[in-house]
Amino acid sequence: MAGGTIYPVGYLDGAFVDAAEVRLPLLAPGVTYAASVFEGIRGYLSHEGGGVALFRLHEHMERLVRSARVLGLDEIPSAEEMTAATLDLIARNGVAEDCYIRAQVYLGGDGEMTARGPTGVAILARPRPQLPDRLERGLRCQVSNWRRNADNASPPRIKAAANYFNGRLAGLQAKADGYDTALILTEAGKVAEAPGACLAIVRDDQFITPSVTEGILESLTRDTILRRAGRIGLLADVVERPIDRTELYAASEVMLFGTGMEIVPVVGIDRFEIGAGRRGPVTKALQDDYFALVRGATDAPGGWLSPVPSQKETQT
Ligand SMILES: Cc1ncc(COP(=O)(O)O)c(C=O)c1O
Structure with missing residues (x-):
């Protein structure tokens, strides 16, 4: 770790x-x-x-x-x-x-x-x-020329150590080229995910994220956000569909999310500025909603929060 x-x-x-x-x-x-x-x-x-x-x-x-x-x-x-x-x-x-x-x-x-x-x-x-600076200032990403490992080779759907070699290759290249991290495309040229996080874009008030058949881990944070995105009042629609590379550049917001990553704005991709080049309103609203959920300040669906018992309770 x-x-x-x-x-x-x-x-x-x-x-x-x-x-x-x-x-x-x-x-x-x-x-x-x-x-x-x-x-x-x-x-x-x-x-x-x-x-x-x-x-x-x-x-x-x-x-x-x-x-x-x-x-x-x-x-x-x-x-x-x-x-x-x-x-x-x-x-x-x-x-x-x-x-x-x-x-x-x-x-x-x-x-x-x-x-x-x-x-x-x-x-x-x-x-x-948490890393407040990263949550606000965001990341700059490189679209990698390494391709995502396919479901019929080393399935990204499961969280297998073997899949992270693909992410590592992409991440190493991105860092060597001066970026924070990579975005990886499938063999078909559609956007899959980052080495350790899923991705979504915002275009014309639509929240769009690749579907689970696009070479991604079946992420719990993605599931949380899909269930919550309709509630933040800034989006007309929440859609799961393939995303083209150039849609990344055309998006008003791009964000990465995962348990470790939490929800982080992507402010630049391949030297293109994304939106206004800083965290956008949808990303900020989703962050606020997510942090309220994980800290129990808003009601979470049953079973999402497992309180840790006190030390005394466990050792008796
Ligand atoms: C490759 C990859 N995609 C997506 C995610 C996000 O998954 P989850 O939200 O379940 O943590 C992770 C891990 O955090 C990951 O390693």
Whole structure:
């Protein structure tokens, strides 16, 4: 996990252990062949300062189980088990700040590429403060000449470690060329997503995002925004459809979103300024709505916020 101190208690294969002991074995196919899937989950301090709640935790764990099934693993722990373990982990660490959790399910042992087990589960967490400057000033992106890995090769729909090699290649190129990050097109030349986030544009009061068959991860933040975008009062329509590269340049706003990214304006693409070259009103309204949701200041649909039990509750 990038940056920050990892909290001292980790979770490995059903037990709470010293975080330093949570290591993947070198000979595991989860390392050598990237036979590994994962989740990134955020916890937010409540708007009343009371405690921390994890956002859409159970749905992240359901996606993790779906990803592990596609990977062909046996004995995948249930979403309920991993949900409970994660809440317990955050409670045991006494977390009282915004945080980030990484849950990894991988092929352990020292078998061959097509082994189905043993299945390993590792969970670690660390503090993750928001980045107000990035949320306001936004990012400059390069449309990459690397193409998105296709569903019939290495399916982007699941959160597989293997997919991030594609994102890494695009991200490295973007940084070498002086941009913050990349936007990746499908083989058909339609916009897919960024290396670690989904994308939407605003054109003529329409909010447009690529559909889930366009080489993207089935993102929970995307789902949250699609359900909320109609409520902010600035949009005539919310549409899922393919996006051409040149529509990016013609958009009045472009934004990236994901659990880690949150909702960030894109203010430039390939040296074109997007809209007025600064965060636009739709992006700002969606950010405000999202942060109110994740901190419990607006009512979230049932099950979206999982409050972390107190340390006392978990250890009795
Ligand atoms: C490639 C990619 N796309 C999209 C997302 C957004 O997914 P989610 O909103 O479920 O975090 C992520 C992760 O955050 C990602 O790694």
